[in-house]
Every structure is written in C-alpha cells, then in structure tokens.
Amino acid sequence: MMAETDHLSLMLGPFEDRELEPHEYQEVAFHLARCEQCTAELADYTQIGRELRTLNLELPLEGFKEAVMQRIENLPVPFTLRLRRMFGGIGELFPSNLGIAVASAVAAAITVILVTPYAQTVTNRSGTSHEIARVERDLATAPAVTTQNARTELARDVAQVEEEPQAVISKLESDIPSVAVWNEPRMDTTVIWLPDQQ
Amino acid sequence: MLRSGKFPLLLAVLCALALPQVATAQQMRPQIVIVRVDSVLAADTNQGIDPQLGPMGPRLHKMFRYTTYQLVSEQNGRTEMGKMIEFTMPGGRILHIEPRSIDGNMIAMEVLLFQGEKPMLTTDLKLPDNGNLIVGGPHYEQGELIITIGANMASDVASPGAATTSAQAK
Numbered sequence: 379m380m381a382e383t384d385h386l387s388l389m390l391g392p393f394e395d396r397e398l399e400p401h402e403y404q405e406v407a408f409h410l411a412r413c414e415q416c417t418a419e420l421a422d423y424t425q426i427g428r429e430l431r432t433l434n435l436e437l438p439l440e441g442f443k444e445a446v447m448q449r450i451e452n453l454p455v456p457f458t459l460r461l462r463r464m465f466g467g468i469g470e471l472f473p474s475n476l477g478i479a480v481a482s483a484v485a486a487a488i489t490v491i492l493v494t495p496y497a498q499t500v501t502n503r504s505g506t507s508h509e510i511a512r513v514e515r516d517l518a519t520a521p522a523v524t525t526q527n528a529r530t531e532l533a534r535d536v537a538q539v540e541e542e543p544q545a546v547i548s549k550l551e552s553d554i555p556s557v558a559v560w561n562e563p564r565m566d567t568t569v570i571w572l573p574d575q576q
Numbered sequence: 577m578l579r580s581g582k583f584p585l586l587l588a589v590l591c592a593l594a595l596p597q598v599a600t601a602q603q604m605r606p607q608i609v610i611v612r613v614d615s616v617l618a619a620d621t622n623q624g625i626d627p628q629l630g631p632m633g634p635r636l637h638k639m640f641r642y643t644t645y646q647l648v649s650e651q652n653g654r655t656e657m658g659k660m661i662e663f664t665m666p667g668g669r670i671l672h673i674e675p676r677s678i679d680g681n682m683i684a685m686e687v688l689l690f691q692g693e694k695p696m697l698t699t700d701l702k703l704p705d706n707g708n709l710i711v712g713g714p715h716y717e718q719g720e721l722i723i724t725i726g727a728n729m730a731s732d733v734a735s736p737g738a739a740t741t742s743a744q745a746k
Contacts, residue, residue: 562639
C-alpha cells in the first residue's frame with residue numbers, strides 16, 4: 379500500500395497514456411483523488427501530450443520512395459537468388475507445355491547420343507582413328523621390308539574383299555524374334571542365325 | 577571353185593549370220609543352277625571336326641567356335657529358274673530353294689525353311705555365284721544345326737534333276 383506522502387510521478391505518464399495494468403491504474407487514480415501535486419503534474423502531462431498531438435509536422439517526402447528503392451537495388455544479391463531469378467525469367471518466356479516438350483526433346487537427344495548405335499558408331503569411328511594412328515606409328519618404326527610386305531598383304535586383302543560381291547538379302551521373315559544376319563566376306567558366306575527357341 | 581582369197585571372207589560372213597541364232601538358242605534354254613546343301617551338327621561336346629567336312633570344317637570353326645562339327649547330310653540338286661527344289665533336313669525340317677533370276681554374277685533366289693509344316697524362315701536374297709549362305713541355330717540333338725547352302729550357275733546344259741543325298745539325313 380502506498381503512503382499518502384509518496385507521489386507517483388513516474389507512473390503519471392503511463393497513466394495518461396493508458397499503459398498501466400488495471401490494478402495499477404486503479405491505485406494511481408485513488409492516489410490522484412487525494413494528492414493535488416500529482417493531479418497538477420498529471421494535468422501538465424496531459425497538456426504536453428495534447429500539444430504534441432496537435433503539432434502537424436510535414437516532413438519532406440519528395441524522392442523518399444526513389445531513395446529507398448535505390449538503396450534496395452544497391453543491396454548485394456546472393457548468387458543463388460540471382461540464378462533463381464534468371465531461370466524464373468526464362469521459364470516465364472515459355473508456356474509450361476512447351477517447357478516440358480523442350481525438356482523431353484533434350485532428354486531424348488541425350489538418350490540417342492548415349493544409348494543408340496549412333497554412339498557406338500561415333501565410338502567405333504574414334505576407335506578406328508586411334509587404331510589407324512597406332513598402325514601408322516608401327517609402320518613408321520617397322521623395317522622397310524616388313525612394311526612393304528604388310529602393305530602388299532593389306533592391299534591384296536582389301537582388293538579381295540572389294541572384288542568379292544556380297545549376298546544381298548531383300549526380304550527376311552521369321553517368327554523367331556531375334557534373328558541375326560552377318561557377312562563373312564573372306565569366306566564368301568552370309569549367315570542367318572535363328573536362335574534356338576526351345 | 578572359189579579362189580583361196582575369197583574363202584575366209586565367205587566363212588566370216590556365214591559365222592556372222594549364225595552367231596545370233598546360237599545366242600538366241602542359248603537364251604531360250606533356262607539357266608541351270610546347282611545347289612549344294614550340307615547339314616552340320618555343331619555342339620560343344622569336344623569331339624572335334626568331322627574330316628568329311630573337308631575345308632568347310634575349319635571355316636565353320638572359325639566362324640562359330642563350337643568344339644564339335646559333324647556332317648549329318650550332304651545333298652546336291654540341280655534346278656532352273658523359277659523351279660523350286662526341296663531338301664529334307666535333319667530334325668524333320670524341310671528346305672525349299674527356288675532360283676528366281678540371274679543378275680550379273682548374282683543368283684537371286686528364295687529360301688524357305690520349314691519345321692514340319694510351319695515356316696521358320698522365309699528370305700529373298702541374291703547370292704554370288706559360288707557363294708554360300710549359312711542358316712544356323714535350330715536345335716538338333718545335343719547342339720545346333722548349321723545348314724550351308726551353296727549355289728552356282730551350271731556351265732553345262734544338262735536337264736535339271738531332283739536332289740541327291742550323300743549322307744542320309746537323320
């Protein structure tokens with residue numbers, strides 16, 4: 379319980395601003411009913427508050443928005459956020475269906491390159507070039523007689539293979555799903571292999 | 577009597593007149609095709625290469641890498657363009673070969689392989705004269721059957737006949 383002689387200067391401001399708890403508010407109000415000094419002081423607070431609220435400060439706001447936006451623009455942007463914005467911008471250029479179609483086409487192209495015989499052809503082509511380079515090196519280091527013999531044999535083999543006509547299959551029908559066909563040019567033979575179905 | 581200087585000239589004229597007739601007569605004769613069909617059992621039973629196969633044995637070994645090659649049957653036949661010739665193969669299989677035409681050095685033909693009445697393979701191909709076609713893979717006994725088909729244009733004009741068999745098909 380507060381003594382009669384105690385004054386409540388520190389609580390008068392919050393009282394005026396309605397910031398006290400209910401029991402504190404009630405206590406201050408009870409004190410003010412008996413203390414002229416505090417009542418006068420509260421009246422001063424009230425007067426000051428009223429005058430402050432009547433002040434109409436017109437702050438200059440011209441260029442304020444632009445200045446704020448400029449400061450935001452100058453803030454450093456994380457790299458991940460920049461990437462996200464970039465891809466988001468690209469994505470907005472295309473409809474979602476077109477984006478899916480493009481992604482599918484890219485995936486199909488990668489599959490074609492990596493999985494199909496096209497890749498094997500490319501691989502074999504590079505392998506062949508390596509093999510030719512190796513043979514060229516061997517020929518360069520081999521004795522002249524050996525090189526000449528090897529070239530003669532190679533030319534003879536190539537001529538033999540080129541001269542011999544190969545079988546031409548224009549139709550091949552079979553119920554067996556995995557029929558294999560290949561040529562053995564050095565043996566004048568074409569093979570049709572029917573895997574055993576039993 | 578003709579003087580000796582005119583006789584070669586007369587002979588040349590007669591030959592020139594006769595050549596088209598000979599060519600026409602040859603064109604009228606159907607081209608005969610000789611077909612050879614060998615049936616070989618290929619298996620991995622380590623019995624080696626049958627000497628009856630001759631040079632074909634090592635060639636088959638080089639191509640297929642089995643350890644056993646045994647000649648089962650050897651058949652020859654003559655036929656002409658457009659006429660089918662039939663061979664009985666081991667394991668109840670039947671082979672039909674019909675030469676269709678000659679294109680330069682190539683013999684166009686149709687080859688059909690049946691398992692009983694069911695066709696296993698139908699193919700149209702052009703085979704070089706003296707070339708070989710191998711049809712392999714069907715199961716036979718403890719291995720696979722390899723059928724080698726060879727065809728060449730006959731140089732003589734003997735009439736075609738049925739297929740003859742040297743080794744009996746099983």
